[in-house]
Amino acid sequence: GQQVMQIPQYQHVQEGEDFTTYCNSSTTLSNIQWYKQRPGGHPVFLIQLVKSGEVKKQKRLTFQFGEAKKNSSLHITATQTTDVGTYFCAGGYSGAGSYQLTFGKGTKLSVIP
């Protein structure tokens, strides 16, 4: 089946430091999505990237989609305590009239005040 690898598994940063998580798919993706899950909560959609080489920004968050549509990254500039949570990438695979969303294992971000 489809596999999405995400690293690192955990990241501890001092408040104000930057943070990056990386995602890699074994096969070409139709799209890549990013989700955030707060402790005790459920995954919440952040953004979707569709085009090769696409870059999108949401305030301090920058999302990139690789040229080959197999990898992606999420970068947070100057982390804040509100950024705490687990960030998941999810690879969208479509074909033959069906669609599947496969999640990476996530990167758990801790921010030390």
Add this chain to the structure above:
Amino acid sequence: DAGVIQSPRHEVTEMGQEVTLRCKPISGHDYLFWYRQTMMRGLELLIYFNNNVPIDDSGMPEDRFSAKMPNASFSTLKIQPSEPRDSAVYFCASSLYGADLLWRAFFGQGTRLTVV
């Protein structure tokens, strides 16, 4: 819209008992996913439906697990018999295949299952 609704929110059951988890997707959505989340394995896709038809159940751990979607507004995930290793948070998510290509998944609050 109330979003994806799952019930129960918490379930504690004894090993060997049957457990049924329920999900009501967002009205109009044509994809429904069942995920299981544990610390060890992360968020695993168990099965997904498109227009009420199961498309891929390769993630279902074993025959003890079964899922149904009798209509567009309801799905169940059943475990029979349950085992302690089934303890996890089970999420249901729904999505709409749209012309804008935005296939975002909307997650329910999850069901925390504990099998003792």
